[in-house]
Amino acid sequence: MTQISLKFDFANGERLGPGKVDLLEQVRAHGSIAAAGRAMGMSYRRAWLLIDRLNHMFVEPVVVTQMGGRGGGAATLTPFGETIVRRYRALQAKTAAAAAEDLAALEAVLRTPDD
Structure with a gap:
């Protein structure tokens, strides 16, 4: 199945894409x-x-950290960080839905590995 990957190059020169959003989700998970x-x-x-x-590209931090001690440090997504992840994933889903027909047409004419 084809995946949609979005990368945003903002007017101020900052970038947001799947790698950074995946990292935020991994911070949430771990x-x-x-x-x-x-x-x-x-x-x-x-x-x-x-x-x-x-943390420096947005008006609020997306992750907060706690210094380590015996058990090590910790990191948590802020509510603002959760919003960034949610909005990115929503844009990704909307883009995939809007592109589904054209993507299916392109996939229909791709060579298979056996070709």
């Missing part, structure tokens, strides 16, 4: 930037830099 990065096959540093960028 409660940790490090664990979210591992789940996506990226380094903690890369994950942290992406979260830091997201």
Whole structure:
């Protein structure tokens, strides 16, 4: 099945796409930037830099962190971060619905792996 992947290049130069949104969802699922990065096959540093960028590109932070101690640190999506994920996924679903007929027509004329 064909997937729609959206990437937004905002007028101020910031970008939002599937990788950043997936990372936010992984932070929600794992409660940790490090664990979210591992789940996506990226380094903690890369994950942290992406979260830091997201936290600075919007008017409110999308993730809050708690310093580690014996049990390690924690990260949580803010209500605003949840809104960003929800809106991105809604746009993705609307785009897929609007493009379904044209995508089906394109898929119908694709070569198969056996061709």
